[in-house]
Amino acid sequence: MRRKLAAGNWKMNGTQASLAELAAMQTAVTDAVDVLICPPATLVATAAAQSGDIAIGGQDCHANVSGAHTGDISADMLKDAGAGYVLTGHSERRTDHSESDADVAAKSKAVWDAGLIAVVCIGETLEERESGETLRVIGRQLAESIPDGASAANTVVAYEPVWAIGTGKVPTPELIAEVHDFMRAELTKRFGAEIANGTRLLYGGSVKASNAVEIFATSNVDGALVGGASLKAADFNPIIEALSASA
Template sequence: MARTRRPLIAGNWKMNGLQADGIALAKAVAEGVRQAAWADREVLVCPPSTLVLAVAAAVRGSGLLVGGQNCHAKASGAHTGDVSAEMLRDAGASHVIVGHSERRADCGETDAIVRAKAEAAWRAGLTPIVCIGETLDEREAGRTLAVLEGQLTGSVPGGATADRLVVAYEPVWAIGTGKTPTTPEVAVAHAHIRKVLGGIMEGATSVRLLYGGSMKGSNAAELLAAGDVDGGLVGGASLKADEFLAIAKAA
């Protein structure tokens, strides 16, 4: 791993957490991060938008970063129910997830929409975590690498630089299922992502590539040791402080 690529462990809480339990979880993770005082890795939690402000306030000064799970491409306007990247930044976020497979599938988000949201993140001073990944049908058809290439080239905006882009590879069939690709399969996918990035931007060797899809404390070390894996985008395991901190420790 290039020395410039500091591991990032990001927790995606998805649609989970009311104020009391969300703040309690954030404080427990923040205390673990504060005690560990990691200078060689970053830890991030992405709560629902209703909790970003409260979580950011609760963990301030601990070293734990806070992000959003989605943003609108516009800065403001008649977009009922949406949250802008500027609003997330104002609430204390430093990152935002864009293009998660659940948004692509449930909300019909295309690569062009994801690209616009990544540009919106830059506009607001946030780092977008651009998510890509193949479905089970695409994998069984032998199209994994082609799908990843298409999503990357369509979703990463022009002018990307390593200091303001994170890419997360999440095989759709592995999210929340307990199934994971083999370590060599993860390494092949990440090597391909790195190669594709090299063709569309400068400094691709310094972009952090995260693996997501049923990462937990018991398999984190193995997955993180795969080639070109610079961290994880963690779903269910991020809802338990001890489990999530074990993953961060493994980085």
Template sequence: MRRKLAAGNWKMNGTGTALPELEALAHGHPAPSVDILICPPATLLHRAAQTVAGSAISVGGQDCHAEVSGAHTGDISAGMLKDAGASAVILGHSERRESYAESNGTVCAKARAAMRAGLVAVICVGESLAQREAGETLDIIGGQLAGSIPDESTGENLVVAYEPIWAIGTGKVPTLEQIAEVHDFMRGQLERRFGAEVGGSVRLLYGGSVKPGNAAEIFGVPNVDGALVGGASLKAADFSPIIEALESA
């Protein structure tokens, strides 16, 4: 059975004053039946890891460089994230693909580096509104899966998050049928590439305007193994109901 995962992406939000939210989350979920991952900004990562040490909460990074070290001013390697206390890293988020022109190949190289450093790579895929309206969704997702996921991926070191770009932070959410179509497609693609056992063990998350009010119905969709949550993960009071909905799914 795939263990479900509630992941929070804080993006460029949070200073030391946000750490009590992690404490509240840890205290509120001392023995969850799902995995809980929070990915704060890099400046908070070590303090966040210390804050949740000994709890059921894990922390991760929001990006990493493909190289182990070197002259890459401002960048952070996967090994550095691991050293700071991370167990995972988000890669290929649409904001990175768009703002930094990250290609599938770039994402794949970063994912390979993350896996070699002992991190779980949470690889994001998703289509734009124009691509959705043009009927290109599955072609786009298929290309991103093929190009962004390393050959050495397993259910232990890979999580895939479907985040339709047009639903991120907009309040717009795909229909349950649309979510099901993409998640079923992704499962099929993974099983064809890696075999039924490995392909069937990779956790598939949905992300894009997930809130306490819509989480339960989204988690009821087959092949949705959890969520990658943005704004609603910043406050324990908002994220806890989403975790509870996932536990009940």
């Protein structure tokens, strides 16, 4: 039985004062689901120290353990700060920093080596969607962004159509199901049914309280990776509650 996961990515938002929202989010946490917040790196240690039942994650890491990489952070450093997860391959990293599937795989391996869980993000652009390339793109990203050795214990996959992130546009449940069913099938082919059936598949892209129930009722959706709506407890708590109700 896959345990549901409500994950929030604060992106480049948040100061120490923002952690009051984290405290308010704890009121929505139940035993039915896992909750994860990925704040900016400046807040990881402080957030982890006061997060209670909410897991804390990093938004990115370097593929190396240490070295001359000014401004970068290793997975080991995030673990030392109290993180339990790390996002890899978010579309904004792929676009803004030209990260390739190979880069994402290397980072995901570094996350595993540090004893953390990689949340591997994949998704197609609007042009790829309109060209009918969605499943080809998703298949390639799954194959090349997830290293050998993936398991249900070290990997979560988040499908985030790039064209839906922060735009208010959300694929229909049928389109979300098509991709999530495809991902489950591809993972089964590569890693076997036991690992594939245990791996959590999240949907991300303009998830909010008003559409969460419908999204969580969709085939093979095990939770959500939420952006802007995870910054405030008033917005994120109803999403956590909707996921708990679907568990």
